[in-house]
Amino acid sequence: MNMELIVSLCKRRGFIFQSSEIYGGLGSCWDYGPLGVELKNNVKRAWWRDNVQLRPDMVGLDASILMHPRVWKASGHLDHFTDPMVDCRACQRRFRADTLDDAPWVHYCPATKGNKFEVPAGEPCLHCGARRTLCPACGKGELTEPRQFNLMFKTFMGPVEDEAAVTYLRPETAQGIFVNFDNVLQSMRLKLPFGVAQIGKSFRNEITPGNFIFRTREFEQMEIEYFVNPNDTIGGRPADEAWHERWIEDRLAWYRRYGLRPENLRLREHEKDELAHYAKRTADIEYHFPIGWSELEGIANRTDYDLKQHAEWSGKSLTYFDEERKTHVVPYVIEPSAGADRSLLAFLVDAYREEEVRGEKRVVLRFHRELAPIRIAVLPLLKKRAEIVETAHAIRSRLARRWVTVYDDTAAIGRLYRRQDEVGTPYSVTVDVQTVGDPARAEVGDQKVTIRDRDSMEQIRVPIDTLESVLGRLFEGDSWERVAAGSARAEGSG
């Protein structure tokens, strides 16, 4: 599996397009097409339902992207949210200094009359002993000393572009939650522990974005700030540490529940020297992307750092009154922080399969039924028979009230099934001659349709009257085998 395969499928089938493509594209910016927006909405909806609506200890928030500039001074982003950057003196390209050793490098070796070699990651040239002090792109220019580059996008509020008008596009959604801590606490009369969740856009002027939607300059985060009383203990352990463990387990289970294969998921603890300036402990959930094991979500214990910083810089108290101990405390924060785009990429990559069916290749996206961008396709077997087409349209309209349902009659049935497989549609419903009968021969139809299962390619025949309830059972999680056992198997599969 390589990323090009996914990028090409995404473009061909309307998931993701390069931004501003007709103008030559804008680096690292991507647009979600008709199927991409459905898939992304489904990922966000599943996250919101499971982490906010189904939990008694969680509430939601939607804060603005532009915030008071002092927020970023207090949070530490103005001073610390930097990456070390080096420039090539020859081709002027820029690179992150801390990742230079991660990849092989191209070297024009002076000891071999300028012959070009690819030197393995982190190693010196075998011939001249040079280490990577040369540009990883052109291989010729010397690199400058690293200097710190702030990743926040600067902009101006209002018509005057001077220092007083400077503000920033938020680089994380988290700060919108911290500055609203007291508003949410008071308005919702919450008791610790509780969490506030938010989904929204974040912006980072990454030095080296890339790998499709894995690292972009504009992306969407799904973040939780879970506030815990630091004086509490759970099973003899500080409550913040116990909740940190619980969230790590919960978040791993969430990815598995929506179909990511366990062998493609792992946890990675941050070493002390890589912890963010606010973190006591961070564990990353990593996914085995086509580019290798990489971060999907970070789960940090941010302690009381942010609330204390904002209290100090704003002059407003951001504490919680502990009724039991009759004292004000600054809660600790556990932060499960996921990327919506990165999650979508993981679900796409994990769902992708190439199978052989009767000697032919079938590409299928085995999406979890709740994530699939199209849930049902209604397909007429013959588009020249008006009764078949009308019945199929009527079924589509009825089902579309509950699920994203499409109608397609632009090819023969076998090809229509393959097209739906390739975008991961879990069920297709076919209307045929038997359904509607043939008035010319005074034959009445049986008013039954065929449901085809994407994964097994099996088919069952059910009365139109029961179609919605059968599909309802399937979408609520009843297995195909059980539903099929109670229905008539239809002939054929494909």
Ligand code: GAP
């Ligand atoms: N509030 C904590 C925070 O923002 P982070 O590890 O920098 O932590 C959290 O980001 C998640 O946001 C990452 O695990 C990733 O899924 C996503 N993310 C971060 N930078 C990204 C980028 N440039 N492009 C796409 N997703 C990104």
